[in-house]
Amino acid sequence: MHLYSFFNSSTSYRVRIALAIKGVKADYKGIDLRAGEQRSEDYRALNPAAGVPWLVDDQGNGLGQSLAIIDYLEALYPEPPLLPAEPLLRARTLELANLIACDIHPVNNLRVRKYLANELALSEEQQERWYRYWLAEGLAAAEALLQRHGFGDYCFGDTPTVADCCLVPQVANGIRTNCDLTPYPGVMAVYHHCQQQPAFQQAAPDQQPDYKP
Ligand SMILES: N[C@@H](CCC(=O)N[C@@H](CS)C(=O)NCC(=O)O)C(=O)O
16 A cells, blocks of 8 residues: 655645554655645646545555545454444534535645735735634634534544544644644644554654655
8 A cells, every 4th residue: 555645734644644543554655745746747647636645555546535545444444443333423523524624624725825825916924814714713613513512532532533633633734833722722632632642643744754844
């Protein structure tokens, strides 16, 4: 199995966490997003969506979209499960994962920030406002959901789920970009707990072969 990834990519980080929790090894292929490698002809021939992560399984089948990849891993390696079996809890887990994956990440993705800077000529300050605004909107909703349903060491109880796979990288991005995360105590409690766990540590950006400080 191969994983095309970039150390600082939060979507790749989601998949790295899932792989580490399931104890599945994947050969790491670094795609330098800062250098624009994701837009090269060679890479687009693999992944037409020109992003990471991209997984190639042991049969040579390629697959994009972090949540689809995690779903595939869940089917191939069911233990430990990343989705609860109980229908409502499963749906709530996906609700939180999708809140991050669909409502926060896409509007703050690199290609969107490049468009704001290059096509709309927004200043650095305006770009930062944009980034912080959408992160705050999303994390406020995530916090409200955690407080409403109750959380344990993880978003949903005492075992990690796909919601934690999404939440930890998103918070890590917030920390890296100096966003104020104090309004989200539940989110931060889960984040700090996860940071102590070997699988999450193994998946962290600074543990990846392409890491650059
Ligand atoms: N929805 C996709 C998003 C993939 C994606 O765009 N990843 C970012 C990195 S976090 C990327 O490769 N961005 C490159 C760009 O915007 O040019 C997923 O969940 O995998």
